[in-house]
Amino acid sequence: MKDPQYTSTSVVMLKELLAVLILIIIHTPTCYIHPALYILILLYAVNYFRVHKKAHIFPEWATLQCRWHIEHHLGNQDKNFNIVFPLFDYIFRTREKMSDAQLKIALRTRKWF
Numbered sequence: 001m002k003d004p005q006y007t008s009t010s011v012v013m014l015k016e017l018l019a020v021l022i023l024i025i026i027h028t029p030t031c032y033i034h035p036a037l038y039i040l041i042l043l044y045a046v047n048y049f050r051v052h053k054k055a056h057i058f059p060e061w062a063t064l065q066c067r068w069h070i071e072h073h074l075g076n077q078d079k080n081f082n083i084v085f086p087l088f089d090y091i092f093r094t095r096e097k098m099s100d101a102q103l104k105i106a107l108r109t110r111k112w113f
């Protein structure tokens with residue numbers, strides 16, 4: 001069930017790391033306008049990377065800690081976009097929950113990556 005594409009040396013992992021680094025660099029001007037906001041963006045980016053990687057390596061952990069992300073991969077991939085916390089999925093009405101039974105069936109029958 002683990003996602004083999006999320007090892008520390010995989011191309012997928014390196015691409016995601018590069019994307020996060022680019023986003024951090026793009027947001028650098030924020031540091032001059034509002035340093036605390038930039039620090040918050042940095043912390044969120046690091047947490048995003050950490051949570052997403054861990055979710056793909058330890059799906060059992062993800063089932064408990066970021067169920068919405070598993071629901072994104074196993075269910076409707078046009079919903080549940082958030083990784084760390086589904087705040088914006090609720091705001092933009094893209095949060096789509098699966099029942100416990102649906103999730104159990106999906107976890108047994110589908111690869112989640």
Ligand SMILES: [Zn+2]
Binds near residue numbers: 052
């Ligand atoms: Zn994912």
